[in-house]
Amino acid sequence: MDARDIELPLTLARKVLSLPGGRAWLDGWAGIANRYLEEWDLALDLEPGAGPWSGHCAVVLPVACADGRPGALKITAPHPEAAPEPDALALWDGNGAVELLNSSREDFVLLLERLDGDSSLAELPLAETTGVWGAILRRLSITPTGSAGSGTFWSSLPSVAGQAEQWTDTLPLEWETLGRPFDRWLLEYALEVCQVHGAVGRRRNDDVLVHSDLHYLNILPVPEQPRRFVAIDPKPVLGDAEFAVAPMLWNRIGELSPADPAAHLRDRCTDLALAGGLDPMLARDWSVVREVDNALEYLREGLTDDAARSLWVASNLLRKPLADLPPAARLSAP
Numbered sequence: 023m024d025a026r027d028i029e030l031p032l033t034l035a036r037k038v039l040s041l042p043g044g045r046a047w048l049d050g051w052a053g054i055a056n057r058y059l060e061e062w063d064l065a066l067d068l069e070p071g072a073g074p075w076s077g078h079c080a081v082v083l084p085v086a087c088a089d090g091r092p093g094a095l096k097i098t099a100p101h102p103e104a105a106p107e108p109d110a111l112a113l114w115d116g117n118g119a120v121e122l123l124n125s126s127r128e129d130f131v132l133l134l135e136r137l138d139g140d141s142s143l144a145e146l147p148l149a150e151t152t153g154v155w156g157a158i159l160r161r162l163s164i165t166p167t168g169s170a171g172s173g174t175f176w177s178s179l180p181s182v183a184g185q186a187e188q189w190t191d192t193l194p195l196e197w198e199t200l201g202r203p204f205d206r207w208l209l210e211y212a213l214e215v216c217q218v219h220g221a222v223g224r225r226r227n228d229d230v231l232v233h234s235d236l237h238y239l240n241i242l243p244v245p246e247q248p249r250r251f252v253a254i255d256p257k258p259v260l261g262d263a264e265f266a267v268a269p270m271l272w273n274r275i276g277e278l279s280p281a282d283p284a285a286h287l288r289d290r291c292t293d294l295a296l297a298g299g300l301d302p303m304l305a306r307d308w309s310v311v312r313e314v315d316n317a318l319e320y321l322r323e324g325l326t327d328d329a330a331r332s333l334w335v336a337s338n339l340l341r342k343p344l345a346d347l348p349p350a351a352r353l354s355a356p
Contacts, residue, residue: 025055025066025083034076038099041079047099055083055097058131062124063088064095075139077255079104084136092136092245093123100130103257108132109175110231110258118161119233119253120242134254137242143251144238148277151238152290154251155270156297158241162253163230163263163298182232182261182308186220189213189315196318203321204333204344211340212314215307219262234259237269264300267291268309272316272335275353283350284338291339310336327354 030048038044059066064085068074075082080098087093098104111122116135124133143151166176190213197209233240235257244250259265271291279286288306295305313336320329331353337344 025052025059028052028068028074028081028083030081031073031076034078034081037078041099041101044099051081051097051099054129054131055081055095058095058097058126058129058133059085062133064093064133067092080255082134082139084139085133087123087133094134094136094139096132096134098130098132104130106175106179106258107256110233110256113164113175113231114162116252118158119256136245137252137254138245139242141243142239143241144274148274148290151270152293152297155236155241155294156299158251158253159233159236159263159266159298159300162233162236165230166260176260179231179258179260181221181229182259182265183219183221183229185259185261186216186311187222189216189311190220193314193318196322200318200321203329204317207342208310208314208333208337208340208344212311212336215311219304219307228262229260230263232259232261232263232265233257234265235269236266237273239273262304262308263298264295264305265308265312267294267298267300267305268312270294271309271339272313272331273356275331275335275350276355278350280351284341284343287335287338287350288341306339310339313339328356330354331356 035048038048058064064087067084067086075094079101080096083095085093085095105127108122108125108127111119111132115121120137121135122132123135125131143154146154193209193212197203233253233256235255236253240255241251241253244252271287275283275287278290291306291309292302295302313332317329317332317336320326320332330347333344334347334350334353
């Protein structure tokens with residue numbers, strides 16, 4: 023089979039078109055795929071009529087390696103967030119994350135171990151996901167001092183503390199520009215967290231490698247090992263491991279206890295933090311900051327339903343639900 027015979031999902035195509043150079047990538051991705059199929063001695067392992075797997079900005083093709091090992095060829099539309107992915111995967115070396123078998127940083131192409139792309143942590147009952155997520159988080163939280171030969175990578179990573187310093191300027195400006203769209207106290211709480219834990223105000227330095235997009239759909243099972251899950255698609259940053267909790271809170275809100283979803287949300291935050299060996303209060307605070315930032319970004323893009331979800335999470339984590347938000351059961355899914 024030739025990669026040029028494969029049709030990309032429309033959702034992927036639409037997303038890629040929003041990126042600089044997206045049109046050129048859509049026109050040329052199959053040629054890139056065919057080149058690495060030949061160079062790395064891979065055979066497409068796609069059933070006739072079956073579509074490829076895809077993420078927001080990448081297509082993933084099942085392949086067979088020369089030694090018969092099942093693999094997955096990931097071709098990503100170039101964008102800055104994807105650049106550090108192979109370095110992070112190389113450092114994790116299959117411990118908590120998908121194993122990296124080969125890579126071309128220039129072309130944003132990765133050869134990965136084959137996972138079950140048709141399943142994810144999202145299929146486990148909510149209560150059963152906590153321990154799985156915590157175990158993965160612990161494995162991924164490696165320190166610069168524990169990683170030899172990777173100084174350039176560590177120094178090039180965006181830092182959580184540095185982002186927090188930027189947020190102290192950008193969040194209030196966005197809030198004013200958007201017409202003060204939610205209560206000032208929530209903005210001020212997020213700003214205080216950024217000031218205390220930003221590059222200037224922080225009093226500790228426990229920085230680790232953080233997978234900042236570690237949610238249910240980015241945790242997949244290993245074939246024939248149904249209880250073993252690993253992370254994919256890292257958006258690596260350097261900072262507090264507690265920064266990783268938020269994506270687990272803004273997903274699957276509809277499965278929170280209908281009797282008291284806000285209390286269940288707070289318990290989820292605490293339980294996830296404890297499972298990962300984290301500080302529950304710091305996990306809560308970084309989750310509030312990330313959701314305030316998300317809400318402002320959604321409002322800037324006119325996505326009011328998504329903004330409502332973020333504001334519901336942020337305010338209920340602090341036990342001060344904002345008025346005029348939909349109940350949890352009516353919040354939109356990400």
